[in-house]
Amino acid sequence: MTDRRSTREPDCELEGQLRDHYRTMESGSGPLLAARVADALDRRPAPGSRLRILTGRRAFAGALAAMAALMLIALSLSPLLLGSKSPAGPDASASRPPNGSAALSGAPSAGGSVVPMPMPPPDPSAVLAGALTSGFGSVRSGGAWWVQGNGFWVATDPMHASGNSPWPGSDTVPPAVFVLDQKHGWTVTLGSGSLNPYGGQGQDFDHLKAVVNRTTDGGLTWQQAQVPGDYPDSLLTLSFVDQLHGFLMCSGSSPEMTSTILRTDDGGATWTVVATVGPVPPGANPGGMFTASDASTLWAGAQVEAVGHGHPLLAVSRDAGRTWSDVPLPGNEGLAGGFDVFMEEAPVFLDANTGFVNVLNSRGETFSDVFITTDGGRTWTGQHVPFDARHVDFLDTSHWLAPGNSSVAVTADGGKTWKTVLDQTIGIGAFVQLEFLNPQNGYGIFEPNGERGHYYLYRTDSGGADWVLVSSV
Amino acid sequence: MLDVAAATRTSTEQAVRELLMAGIPKAHRLATWILHDSVVAEDAVQEAAVLAWDRRGTLREVDSVEAWFNRILVNVCRAELRRRARRAPITEMEPGSDNAPESLGRRDELSRAILALTADEQVLLALRFGRDLTIPLIAVTTGMREGTVKSRLHSALQHLRAALDAGRRVEESLR
Structure with missing residues (x-):
């Protein structure tokens, strides 16, 4: 009884503090906001209108789709852009493991489509995926994807080709995407029988049946394959190591749930369950932080939500997902999580041996610890990075770039020293994603301050010192 | 000839719009509580209202507008929180430098x-x-x-x- 009372009393006290906290928060929206909203509603097209006025995320998606087409052309014409990090052609890509994965988590699909589809979509809605080098992340929640791989953009949602409703619950569950090279890409979309409660607005799927869509011609045509099983409340993540071999991780959305790993050895035409295991890392689950570094080695990081339970940050399977073990990271051995130490992105592998794990630590000022392996993850060395470095683009063990406010943070010595590269002409805002092909040539997506939801795609040939606007949305 | 279906649709849409607009102050309070930022909350409310308006055809009962709109608003706020987390600024480039921006x-x-x-x-x-x-x-x-x-x-x-x-x-x- 004493124990129970001693834990309940602080709970009540904290709950009281929370109620006071919210009560004292001011919210004076007034008529101005109402007028803004009324004006915004007035500008919306009538239902069923043939002429679609693209605004917000749809305009963003549509314009990025246009950029996608332009970049496809640019990539095909420019050998420079297909440099050392982007082996051209199927043979080269087949010999090179990919750089990670993209996850089905947290943002809706978006509108617009440029790449020809097998059938004209009735209501174009696109998954936008860009893949120039490595690193993935949604450009914005509700926006586009910029996915790992070697060099193409895809602007398509194969679900529309089937004529089915594309994404019940699309506010919360977008398709997973993985792009290997200019030709080969995969997406995961909802299969028949999936059920999202609350009129499609729910977070958790009562039934989630996955379909893997694959293209071998840069998104011109797609083929679908049903994934066996039902994965309610799961996060789905794709990772391919070459054109034939890939994995699908269906991980439970809460720490106590199991995860199922499926694999394909025929490019995604058929999928078989490898194993259903307890949460990996033990007690956590990887969410979107899952990647394969070769045909039998898989990595799973603990998603933010899980780390507070005091679990290891990283786990590895060397038998294609059947068994998993913790990965000690130097300085973080035995780290009992602490929810302020976490991973936000999947491990990145440049090849089967060379990989990076970026661990964020928000105890006090947030900083990063980047752990590097050059022997396939058998040993790791840590490099402290004295700032909050997210979405780091790892070009090799020495050259990394981190997006910043109107600037790019660059290191050429594996994170030991950093310099800020600033282009004064670019204005005030933040790079939300970088994709560099080498230390000099790359792309950045920039979101200016005061232009929430508007993005500018820039290109640099000077390591970020000068940026040239490619397109804006 | 009177198009009854169209008239009904127009009337229903008007009702939805009025309910949406009436709920703006309450929605702004909720968004402010979630986002801890009154200005960002305004953006979220506007975005949610536009989303809701675009999807008004999926609303089954006009009576449930508030709950339906709240779901959309909460999803918009969740997305904003995640976006905010992803956009954590670089606070300092070297140990000891004093260029850390104002944060928390x-x-x-x-x-x-x-x-x-x-x-x-x-x-x-x-x-x-x-x-x-x-x-x-x-x-x-x-x-x-x-x-x-x-x-x-x-x-x-x-x-x-x-x-x-x-x-x-x-x-x-x-x-």
Whole structure:
């Protein structure tokens, strides 16, 4: 009884503090906001209108789709852009493991489509995926994807080709995407029988049946394959190591749930369950932080939500997902999580041996610890990075770039020293994603301050010192 | 000839619009509780209203506009919280440099601790202790199951307490 009372009393006290906290928060929206909203509603097209006025995320998606087409052309014409990090052609890509994965988590699909589809979509809605080098992340929640791989953009949602409703619950569950090279890409979309409660607005799927869509011609045509099983409340993540071999991780959305790993050895035409295991890392689950570094080695990081339970940050399977073990990271051995130490992105592998794990630590000022392996993850060395470095683009063990406010943070010595590269002409805002092909040539997506939801795609040939606007949305 | 179907549709749309507009102040309060920023909350409300308006054809009952709009708003706020987390600024380039931007330093202890939680946890706390919703209503609003709401609220409180403790430790170490 004493124990129970001693834990309940602080709970009540904290709950009281929370109620006071919210009560004292001011919210004076007034008529101005109402007028803004009324004006915004007035500008919306009538239902069923043939002429679609693209605004917000749809305009963003549509314009990025246009950029996608332009970049496809640019990539095909420019050998420079297909440099050392982007082996051209199927043979080269087949010999090179990919750089990670993209996850089905947290943002809706978006509108617009440029790449020809097998059938004209009735209501174009696109998954936008860009893949120039490595690193993935949604450009914005509700926006586009910029996915790992070697060099193409895809602007398509194969679900529309089937004529089915594309994404019940699309506010919360977008398709997973993985792009290997200019030709080969995969997406995961909802299969028949999936059920999202609350009129499609729910977070958790009562039934989630996955379909893997694959293209071998840069998104011109797609083929679908049903994934066996039902994965309610799961996060789905794709990772391919070459054109034939890939994995699908269906991980439970809460720490106590199991995860199922499926694999394909025929490019995604058929999928078989490898194993259903307890949460990996033990007690956590990887969410979107899952990647394969070769045909039998898989990595799973603990998603933010899980780390507070005091679990290891990283786990590895060397038998294609059947068994998993913790990965000690130097300085973080035995780290009992602490929810302020976490991973936000999947491990990145440049090849089967060379990989990076970026661990964020928000105890006090947030900083990063980047752990590097050059022997396939058998040993790791840590490099402290004295700032909050997210979405780091790892070009090799020495050259990394981190997006910043109107600037790019660059290191050429594996994170030991950093310099800020600033282009004064670019204005005030933040790079939300970088994709560099080498230390000099790359792309950045920039979101200016005061232009929430508007993005500018820039290109640099000077390591970020000068940026040239490619397109804006 | 009178198009009854069209007239009914127009009338229903007008009702939806009026209900949406009437709910703006309440929605702004909820968004402010979740986002801890009145200005960003305005953007979120506008975005949610536009989304809701575009999807008005999927609304089954006009009577449920508020709950339906709240679900959309909460999803917009969750997305904003996640986006905010992804856009954490570079605070310093080298140890000892003094170019750290203003971040959370001026916010009070509890705000700082709440903002350190995950997006879902922040949403749940705002719905439970700001809006004073019951667990079933939170489940309806977020689209989570009731059991999930309970366990995540429990976790959120645990994490919040840990964050407060960690913050106090840091402050003490700096003294």
